[in-house]
Amino acid sequence: xxxxxxxKGSLPTLILQNLRGGPNHGYRIAQDIKQxxxxxxxxxxxxxxxxxxxxxxxxxxxxxxxxxxxxxxxYYKLTEKGRKTxxxxxxxxxxxxxxxxxxxKEAT
Amino acid sequence: xxxxxxxxxxxxxxxxxxxxxxFFILALVVLVFFAYLFSLIKNxxxxxxxxxxxxxxxxxxxxxxxxxxxxxQARIRAEIEAHYAEAVKSHQDTGLSETNAQAVALADxxxxxxxxxxxxxxxxxxxxxxxxxxxxxLLRGNVPVNIWIQRFLFVIAIMxxxxxxxxxxxxxxxxxxxxxxxxxTYFFWNKLHRRAREWASQKTTSAVLGWLIMLVGMEGLYxxxxxxxxxxxPIYEGRLSGNLDNPAGVFTFIINTSVYAIVVIGQLxxxxxxxxxxRKLQSxxxxxxxxxxxxxxxx
Numbered sequence: 355x356x357x358x359x360x361x362k363g364s365l366p367t368l369i370l371q372n373l374r375g376g377p378n379h380g381y382r383i384a385q386d387i388k389q390x391x392x393x394x395x396x397x398x399x400x401x402x403x404x405x406x407x408x409x410x411x412x413x414x415x416x417x418x419x420x421x422x423x424x425x426x427x428x429y430y431k432l433t434e435k436g437r438k439t440x441x442x443x444x445x446x447x448x449x450x451x452x453x454x455x456x457x458x459k460e461a462t
Numbered sequence: 463x464x465x466x467x468x469x470x471x472x473x474x475x476x477x478x479x480x481x482x483x484x485f486f487i488l489a490l491v492v493l494v495f496f497a498y499l500f501s502l503i504k505n506x507x508x509x510x511x512x513x514x515x516x517x518x519x520x521x522x523x524x525x526x527x528x529x530x531x532x533x534x535q536a537r538i539r540a541e542i543e544a545h546y547a548e549a550v551k552s553h554q555d556t557g558l559s560e561t562n563a564q565a566v567a568l569a570d571x572x573x574x575x576x577x578x579x580x581x582x583x584x585x586x587x588x589x590x591x592x593x594x595x596x597x598x599x600l601l602r603g604n605v606p607v608n609i610w611i612q613r614f615l616f617v618i619a620i621m622x623x624x625x626x627x628x629x630x631x632x633x634x635x636x637x638x639x640x641x642x643x644x645x646x647t648y649f650f651w652n653k654l655h656r657r658a659r660e661w662a663s664q665k666t667t668s669a670v671l672g673w674l675i676m677l678v679g680m681e682g683l684y685x686x687x688x689x690x691x692x693x694x695x696p697i698y699e700g701r702l703s704g705n706l707d708n709p710a711g712v713f714t715f716i717i718n719t720s721v722y723a724i725v726v727i728g729q730l731x732x733x734x735x736x737x738x739x740x741r742k743l744q745s746x747x748x749x750x751x752x753x754x755x756x757x758x759x760x761x
Contacts, residue, residue: 381545385552398572399549400526403541404580411584411745419540425547426540 365397365405366414367447370440373415373432380406380428406430414439494724516574518564519546525574526581534585546571586742593739597674612688616648619691644691651684675743682736686729 372383383406384399409415414436419426432440516522523542527535546567553563571577586594623641658673 379544380541381548384545398570398576399545400522400542400571400574400577401580403538404577404584407584411741422544425544427544428537428541 364395365402366409367440367443368395369402369405369409369430370414370432370436370443373430373436374440377429377431379430383430409436490724516568519543519568522568522571522574522577526577528578529587529589530581531586531588531591534581538581538585542571583738584742590739590742594674594743597677612684615688615692616644619644619688623691640687640691644687647680647684647687651680654680675740678736678743679740682733682740685736686732689732690729 368387369383372378372386378386380402381399384397384402387395387397406415406417410417410430412435413433415430416433417428417430419428421427516525519542523539526542527538530538549567549570550560550563553566554560558566620641623637623644654673654677658677
């Protein structure tokens with residue numbers, strides 16, 4: 355599992371990336387992130403919702419409710435602004451991680 | 463009157479000034495201590511020794527959403543309950559018993575107190591909602607007394623600073639800047655408040671919220687400047703450095719510096735809280751805020 359401090363700031367970007375595939379609800383988003391990272395990125399699921407609301411407040415995602423098995427489920431969807439933000443953050447991250455990887459490879 | 467008598471009067475005046483400063487600082491320390499004690503009595507969950515982990519989902523939700531407005535509570539509860547039910551089912555599918563599946567699902571949600579802190583950052587709290595209702599009532603012209611208190615404090619702040627400014631000693635640049643900021647923020651706050659009152663009596667919910675957002679930001683700034691101006695004189699004035707030659711002087715220096723630091727942090731907290739409320743209002747749904755009835759007589 356990766357250190358909490360290293361992962362904390364990346365959660366909103368990972369949520370945006372997850373929603374790129376289409377609308378999704380909180381539980382599925384959490385499981386997708388954990389499974390895709392093969393358990394490396396683990397986080398407390400109760401803190402996922404404040405992050406989702408923060409993204410909604412910034413108008414990067416929108417939400418709507420649906421009834422599923424007699425229970426109300428809130429689905430989140432990426433907005434156009436969110437799509438642009440994700441593209442920018444992905445680009446920045448790739449440049450940044452490429453630079454770090456380069457330095458670390460050189461050191462070994 | 464002889465020169466000696468004049469010197470004695472001067473020394474007595476300085477002693478009296480020092481005594482006033484010491485009394486003021488002591489009163490402030492006592493006030494901060496009792497405020498903390500009161501908050502512990504009023505909110506048992508703030509007591510560090512009372513923070514036990516939640517034993518079930520109902521308790522988890524109570525801790526995590528307890529201080530939020532009903533609108534936010536209902537939204538989070540619905541989401542977390544759906545999340546928890548699916549997590550329990552998923553763990554049961556892997557062969558866990560119902561009790562174990564519930565325990566794992568609850569542990570996966572994490573610490574309820576940490577979640578509560580994050581929720582309070584994102585959603586309107588009961589306290590903030592009450593504050594908004596008060597402000598809206600004020601805008602509708604129902605409780606004008608708060609405005610007169612703010613204006614009275616403004617006069618006090620000006621008097622405290624101007625009197626010291628004309629004393630025959632070096633003019634402190636920080637004090638001049640503080641006074642300038644106070645006059646400027648008061649001007650904008652007052653102007654904005656008048657306009658907001660006119661609008662609040664006539665316009666729709668979204669227009670009222672728009673004015674409220676501006677007003678909350680401006681008030682935070684004005685309030686911080688106002689209290690900085692009021693507290694500047696008694697705390698900072700000539701006492702911050704203290705006399706470090708003896709233990710009593712060192713003690714005074716530590717106390718004064720600590721109190722001054724608390725005041726500065728307090729001002730920052732006021733500004734941060736106002737900015738946070740402003741951000742929350744910007745993303746708030748109209749249903750989250752209990753708007754009081756309009757009062758057309760104000761316009």
